[in-house]
Amino acid sequence: MAACGGDGEDIIVERNTQPKVSEEPAKNENRNATGVTTAQTRLEFPHLKGGKSLVIVHRAQLNKTQDGINYCVEWDTEKNAQRWSCYQMYSGVNYNSSYNVSRYNAENNGSLAADCQYPNDPDLPEDYRMTADPYKYNGFDHGHICPSADRLRSTESNYQTFYITNMQPQWNVFNAGIWEVMESQVRTWASMADTMYVCKGGTIDKEEYTLRYLTDQIKGENRIPVPRYFYMALLSRKGSSYKALAFWVEHLNEDHKTDPLKGYAISIDKLEELTGIDFFCNLPDDIEDTVERTLTLSSWNLK
Numbered sequence: 001m002a003a004c005g006g007d008g009e010d011i012i013v014e015r016n017t018q019p020k021v022s023e024e025p026a027k028n029e030n031r032n033a034t035g036v037t038t039a040q041t042r043l044e045f046p047h048l049k050g051g052k053s054l055v056i057v058h059r060a061q062l063n064k065t066q067d068g069i070n071y072c073v074e075w076d077t078e079k080n081a082q083r084w085s086c087y088q089m090y091s092g093v094n095y096n097s098s099y100n101v102s103r104y105n106a107e108n109n110g111s112l113a114a115d116c117q118y119p120n121d122p123d124l125p126e127d128y129r130m131t132a133d134p135y136k137y138n139g140f141d142h143g144h145i146c147p148s149a150d151r152l153r154s155t156e157s158n159y160q161t162f163y164i165t166n167m168q169p170q171w172n173v174f175n176a177g178i179w180e181v182m183e184s185q186v187r188t189w190a191s192m193a194d195t196m197y198v199c200k201g202g203t204i205d206k207e208e209y210t211l212r213y214l215t216d217q218i219k220g221e222n223r224i225p226v227p228r229y230f231y232m233a234l235l236s237r238k239g240s241s242y243k244a245l246a247f248w249v250e251h252l253n254e255d256h257k258t259d260p261l262k263g264y265a266i267s268i269d270k271l272e273e274l275t276g277i278d279f280f281c282n283l284p285d286d287i288e289d290t291v292e293r294t295l296t297l298s299s300w301n302l303k
Contacts, residue, residue, distance in 0.1 A: 031282045039069055043235060044086040044197035047278035049205075052078035056123045058160045063092050063099065063153040070157045071146040073121075073165050076204060077128050080223045082165055084201035084277070085145035089190035093153050100152040104159045118142050121165040130164055134224050138214045143170030143230075145200050147183050168202040169214055169226045170251065177257035178264075182232060182247055185261060189236060189300065197235040199279055202227025202251070206276075211251065227251055231271055233279040235291065244280065244291040245300055246271035262302040268292035 032040040039057045053076045060070040071087035106117040120129040135142050146166050151157040190196035203209035204225045214224040232247040247264045268279050269292045
């Protein structure tokens, strides 16, 4: 764990808290520039790739009383795929049986229902939207990256998780197996933290990390890469202490849901080496360096 004494790095828009600003701000040489939105300076954000990619910030009603940022996506317009989704988990959005809503279903969700279960993202420019659902008849699940089960405190926030920009192609046995087990474990960890900062995705940047490409059923073009690996980067804050852990898992058409999760756990530093993505770049450098190189499985109850 790494400790930080309230020096302003923790910006949680959803809670309407005001970050404390120290007289001598912590050194941070690789954080995202503010750009057109301050969202990309939040702790769950990795360093943006830029170039042919754009950032989509989804805002929604998060629970009965609060609006805010639901989750964010980096969409690669050249690869027609998302690189990651990132979001926060805390008491106002975490599972609560007394407040949860039903998951979105195109057939019975009334005014929010679209013409399909996985609608185009209205915040994605029209030029980059899909002409038809590219997952149909291609043999892969719509793999949620920000899970529907992580956003059950409002209908709007849950509906947004079904946008096609929040999907990556996954074998069903993977999606309903080891990936689901990992997501369930993250929810358990989030319930024990003040805030869990999450960044997840599949590998789209290296050809050797791509299994194949999905074909657009109308245009007949190979459009969406099917990742060979999926990952989760997790940063947990409890009080003024932080700890981090990553999962790296091969995307196999095999059932591995009973595998011990410790076999997939790696440090953030190792995940950065594998993906080429700089995670949690908005942390002050001293905290970032410590939590990203440290992996103590016992602190996560992974033995």
